[in-house]
Amino acid sequence: MRRKGAGKEGVPGRRSKAWSAQGQNVRAIPGGRGLNVVGSVLAAAERGAGIVDGLIDFRPEDLRGSLRRGMESNLIVFVVDASGSMAGRDRLSAVTGAVISMLRDAYQRRDRIAVISVRGSAPEILLPPTGSTVTALRRLEGAPTGGRTPLGEGLMMAHELIEREHRREPGRRALLVVLSDGRATGASGTAGARRAAAVIRDRGLAGSLVIDCERAGRIRLGLAADLAKRLEGVCVRLDEVSADSVAGVIEAV
Structure with missing residues (x-):
């Protein structure tokens, strides 16, 4: 059935699937939960970030969090x-x-x-x-x-x-x-x-x-x-x- 309000973070529970603060890590996205290290590194690499003093030259737009799918x-x-x-x-x-x-x-x-x-x-x-x-x-x-x-x-x-x-x-x-x-x-x-x-x-x-x-x-x-x-x-x-x-x-x- 059509589930209204898809994409909004649900109240944790065990009835239906929802984007959630807890649950399976689906993919890295800008503005997601926490810091998704792998996603951030890949975003920096796609931008062509260089290495400065042995460290990746991260910029704010490279940072990625996690989109998680749990139960609501x-x-x-x-x-x-x-x-x-x-x-x-x-x-x-x-x-x-x-x-x-x-x-x-x-x-x-x-x-x-x-x-x-x-x-x-x-x-x-x-x-x-x-x-x-x-x-x-x-x-x-x-x-x-x-x-x-x-x-x-x-x-x-x-x-x-x-x-x-x-x-x-x-x-x-x-x-x-x-x-x-x-x-x-x-x-x-x-x-x-x-x-x-x-x-x-x-x-x-x-x-x-x-x-x-x-x-x-x-x-x-x-x-x-x-x-x-x-x-x-x-x-x-x-x-x-x-x-x-x-x-x-x-x-x-």
């Missing part, structure tokens, strides 16, 4: 369509299980996870960004479902949350995960969802993954796939929306 931790923001009683409960249950599974590995991965519920007249942040399984269980269990689907409003809430977290930790890259069939029945409607997707896409602070929850039928509307396209993200349809399947597809991206 992420901010993962779930936007979950919790409208409809049974389907909404199933989606929230799957996300809750996936969140707990991922946070149990948080000591190594150092991820932070947030959950936004899209239901009723307005979306709600069920889980502010956290790395705590205790907090996640306390806040997610028994969350209400049903009502309309203010999808556009939920996406804008996710955008604002990602913006706040970016100001606080610029190096922590975000992944937006939307569980929805793409229908937007809130006040802003489909137009609002498309506007919010454009804002998220243009700001470029998050990669996007849409998990298509449209029920099987003779006619498929393809609204989730359209949303993923507008986000410039990836759309995945799962045979079963469960904790394991949701966590598995996030692991894969």
Whole structure:
């Protein structure tokens, strides 16, 4: 999938690849980390530097540091369509299980996870960004479902949350995960969802993954796939929306 913010130094962790202060030495570059001696010598040689009193005649423009590639931790923001009683409960249950599974590995991965519920007249942040399984269980269990689907409003809430977290930790890259069939029945409607997707896409602070929850039928509307396209993200349809399947597809991206 398209990883937004490539080239920026990430917060160290173990989820996804990033340019980092730690990790494998990729190559020597101007302005890199530390002093890359071999790269600096080669740069001086390419310039035609002479030997003065047995020493290479280095100049400031010859100096090279190291570009390193390590692993980073992420901010993962779930936007979950919790409208409809049974389907909404199933989606929230799957996300809750996936969140707990991922946070149990948080000591190594150092991820932070947030959950936004899209239901009723307005979306709600069920889980502010956290790395705590205790907090996640306390806040997610028994969350209400049903009502309309203010999808556009939920996406804008996710955008604002990602913006706040970016100001606080610029190096922590975000992944937006939307569980929805793409229908937007809130006040802003489909137009609002498309506007919010454009804002998220243009700001470029998050990669996007849409998990298509449209029920099987003779006619498929393809609204989730359209949303993923507008986000410039990836759309995945799962045979079963469960904790394991949701966590598995996030692991894969």
